[in-house]
Amino acid sequence: MGNIRDIAKLAKVSVTTVSRVLNNHPYVSAEKKEAVIKAIDDLNYHKNMNAVHLSKGKTNIIGVVLPFINHPYFSSILEGIALEAQLQHYKIMIIQTNYKQEKEKEALELLRQKQLDALIITSRSLPLENYSLFKEYGKIIMCMNAMDNDFSSVFINHFEAFHIGLTHLTESGHRKIGYAVGRRVGTNSHARYIAYKEFLSQIEEKPREEWIFSGCLTIEDGKRIAREWNQLEEKPTALILTNDLVAAGCILECRKLGISIPGELAIIGFENHEISDLLDITTIELPLGLMGRNAFNQILQSNKVQQIEIPYRLIKRKTV
Amino acid sequence: MGNIRDIAKLAKVSVTTVSRVLNNHPYVSAEKKEAVIKAIDDLNYHKNMNAVHLSKGKTNIIGVVLPFINHPYFSSILEGIALEAQLQHYKIMIIQTNYKQEKEKEALELLRQKQLDALIITSRSLPLENYSLFKEYGKIIMCMNAMDNDFSSVFINHFEAFHIGLTHLTESGHRKIGYAVGRRVGTNSHARYIAYKEFLSQIEEKPREEWIFSGCLTIEDGKRIAREWNQLEEKPTALILTNDLVAAGCILECRKLGISIPGELAIIGFENHEISDLLDITTIELPLGLMGRNAFNQILQSNKVQQIEIPYRLIKRKTV
DNA sequence: ATAAAGTATGAAACGCGTTTCAGCGCAAGA
DNA sequence: TCTTGCGCTGAAACGCGTTTCATACTTTAT
Numbered sequence: 001m002g003n004i005r006d007i008a009k010l011a012k013v014s015v016t017t018v019s020r021v022l023n024n025h026p027y028v029s030a031e032k033k034e035a036v037i038k039a040i041d042d043l044n045y046h047k048n049m050n051a052v053h054l055s056k057g058k059t060n061i062i063g064v065v066l067p068f069i070n071h072p073y074f075s076s077i078l079e080g081i082a083l084e085a086q087l088q089h090y091k092i093m094i095i096q097t098n099y100k101q102e103k104e105k106e107a108l109e110l111l112r113q114k115q116l117d118a119l120i121i122t123s124r125s126l127p128l129e130n131y132s133l134f135k136e137y138g139k140i141i142m143c144m145n146a147m148d149n150d151f152s153s154v155f156i157n158h159f160e161a162f163h164i165g166l167t168h169l170t171e172s173g174h175r176k177i178g179y180a181v182g183r184r185v186g187t188n189s190h191a192r193y194i195a196y197k198e199f200l201s202q203i204e205e206k207p208r209e210e211w212i213f214s215g216c217l218t219i220e221d222g223k224r225i226a227r228e229w230n231q232l233e234e235k236p237t238a239l240i241l242t243n244d245l246v247a248a249g250c251i252l253e254c255r256k257l258g259i260s261i262p263g264e265l266a267i268i269g270f271e272n273h274e275i276s277d278l279l280d281i282t283t284i285e286l287p288l289g290l291m292g293r294n295a296f297n298q299i300l301q302s303n304k305v306q307q308i309e310i311p312y313r314l315i316k317r318k319t320v
Numbered sequence: 321m322g323n324i325r326d327i328a329k330l331a332k333v334s335v336t337t338v339s340r341v342l343n344n345h346p347y348v349s350a351e352k353k354e355a356v357i358k359a360i361d362d363l364n365y366h367k368n369m370n371a372v373h374l375s376k377g378k379t380n381i382i383g384v385v386l387p388f389i390n391h392p393y394f395s396s397i398l399e400g401i402a403l404e405a406q407l408q409h410y411k412i413m414i415i416q417t418n419y420k421q422e423k424e425k426e427a428l429e430l431l432r433q434k435q436l437d438a439l440i441i442t443s444r445s446l447p448l449e450n451y452s453l454f455k456e457y458g459k460i461i462m463c464m465n466a467m468d469n470d471f472s473s474v475f476i477n478h479f480e481a482f483h484i485g486l487t488h489l490t491e492s493g494h495r496k497i498g499y500a501v502g503r504r505v506g507t508n509s510h511a512r513y514i515a516y517k518e519f520l521s522q523i524e525e526k527p528r529e530e531w532i533f534s535g536c537l538t539i540e541d542g543k544r545i546a547r548e549w550n551q552l553e554e555k556p557t558a559l560i561l562t563n564d565l566v567a568a569g570c571i572l573e574c575r576k577l578g579i580s581i582p583g584e585l586a587i588i589g590f591e592n593h594e595i596s597d598l599l600d601i602t603t604i605e606l607p608l609g610l611m612g613r614n615a616f617n618q619i620l621q622s623n624k625v626q627q628i629e630i631p632y633r634l635i636k637r638k639t640v
Numbered sequence: 641a642t643a644a645a646g647t648a649t650g651a652a653a654c655g656c657g658t659t660t661c662a663g664c665g666c667a668a669g670a
Numbered sequence: 671t672c673t674t675g676c677g678c679t680g681a682a683a684c685g686c687g688t689t690t691c692a693t694a695c696t697t698t699a700t
Binding site: 290 | 688
Binding site: 046048049050051053054057062063068069070071072075076078079082086091092093094095096109110112113114115218219220223236248249252253274275278279 | 366367368369370371374377379381387389390392395396398399402406411412413414415416429430432433434435443538539540543568571572573594595599610
């Protein structure tokens with residue numbers, strides 16, 4: 001297949017000129033350009049991008065760190081990122097972590113080793129301090145509130161969003177409220193926990209640990225919640241669930257168990273996934289695609305660090 | 321940060337020796353090794369992977385071509401691929417096509433330009449002939465039957481699977497059967513079409529074009545099918561739908577419309593997605609994760625081209 | 641007519657890790 | 671004693687595109 005020097009030889013020009021033709025730089029005479037193009041064609045030449053990357057010191061590849069690929073929450077963000085990346089001719093490498101810190105470290109290593117130009121972290125388990133050490137190697141965008149550590153970020157105010165949910169429930173007469181999260185730790189889960197405690201103390205209810213369901217991300221987890229709820233000695237009358245999938249799982253399991261929604265149990269989900277529309281689940285919309293798009297665009301704001309807050313919105317349907 | 325030559329200078333050894341230390345090659349004396357390690361540490365040295373890629377002529381990155389990221393069918397395959405890739409220290413670049421041929425061509429270009437070592441095509445719109453031209457640049461694995469063009473592939477026999485579905489429906493007394501597909505064209509859709517025509521002629525029923533719903537991939541599409549079915553002059557009594565999401569959308573919309581399932585309309589989905597379990601949808605299980613894992617492993621079978629057929633399985637639940 | 645600006649072109653250096661090959665010293669087998 | 675062969679090391683070539691700098695010829699502006 002040959003390289004750029006072979007082309008130069010064949011076309012009787014310098015490699016510089018070949019490079020200019022390849023990159024559409026000006027200042028190449030028509031004849032030389034033609035000769036180069038012919039040589040490229042004759043030798044069926046194609047760039048070796050690894051040489052380009054080495055030479056330029058960048059790859060136009062960004063890494064997206066996400067715990068699970070096959071979960072609509074993350075794949076919605078990913079799709080948003082991909083959409084914008086494509087427009088700017090960036091490629092995407094996915095790094096699935098399963099919340100293993102090792103995997104996050106590997107992602108950072110890829111950045112340091114110049115394999116990636118930037119990193120978007122959709123969710124993490126490694127402390128921000130670890131990330132700080134790698135800032136010098138490329139932009140790192142956080143899809144969570146990371147203001148204090150001075151990272152560019154795109155996030156939803158989960159504290160407020162959760163608060164809105166709680167308010168809606170109390171306005172509908174609920175005082176005994178539980179909730180579910182994906183992990184017990186994590187920025188968003190923590191925000192929800194704080195909001196929960198604060199709100200309950202405001203309405204003078206005691207927060208109950210047994211009404212907090214953690215490790216809930218999927219439909220299956222939602223089903224589990226329904227069954228566990230059913231076994232509870234004292235039952236909350238309302239649940240705010242991790243996301244719409246969990247809500248869907250919980251609601252449909254409740255139907256099977258003969259638990260009336262929202263009669264016996266009110267439910268609020270998060271995301272406004274199409275399943276929430278289908279099942280008429282009251283939910284708090286999270287514009288995840290938008291989040292992804294914004295996250296990518298932060299990368300191009302090469303100099304400044306900035307935070308973007310993404311709006312959420314309560315969508316009242318029939319489960320409260 | 322310095323490069324390998326700086327390390328060599330500082331440690332007073334040759335670059336070869338540094339390279340040996342970096343790659344854990346034998347035949348380096350303990351003292352030199354130590355000196356190198358110290359130098360690496362002092363200079364805070366880290367490899368530039370782009371140089372490695374250029375030098376080695378490979379990147380350990382594979383490309384996964386998929387029409388949509390945020391669709392469980394494809395993200396299940398992707399997760400399977402990612403799982404296996406991780407074990408072999410391969411990275412994954414995703415190339416979302418939206419079935420645009422241009423995007424598929426770009427993916428092939430990445431392979432040719434040595435940015436990717438191999439390609440896994442989960443679904444395509446570009447003819448196989450185009451792919452054939454790029455075989456010489458790296459392995460290309462097809463997640464569909466591609467025997468005749470001599471590609472390594474992992475696939476489900478959609479003809480048979482569909483046939484099983486049809487058989488199950490007729491055994492349950494149905495003769496007026498319609499179905500849905502994602503696209504009108506495409507290997508799998510075609511297999512279903514052939515199976516449909518052949519089967520109906522066997523049971524001496526005329527296939528009806530108006531009972532074939534195309535462009536159906538999501539829950540929303542399922543809802544549409546329910547509404548369209550309801551408007552039909554003459555209605556099929558059973559539908560085999562693209563996947564479980566479409567089935568779920570259709571079923572839940574039918575509930576709203578007061579259409580009894582399976583009384584008035586029987587439904588079979590594909591995939592055995594957790595939603596099908598939740599909604600008791602009769603479905604044909606497609607082990608997509610397994611498919612992805614096998615697809616990746618085909619890459620490592622560096623020499624031989626082989627086809628792997630993935631099993632499917634009818635799961636009888638309550639919608640037939 | 642002369643300085644300034646634009647067009648065109650190429651040599652050489654740069655980015656950087658891997659690998660081949662040659663060579664030397666020393667120990668084991670013939 | 672002589673031949674293998676293993677352990678260890680480094681010079682140099684290899685993979686290859688980009689970019690800087692110097693140079694020289696045309697035009698255009700003054």
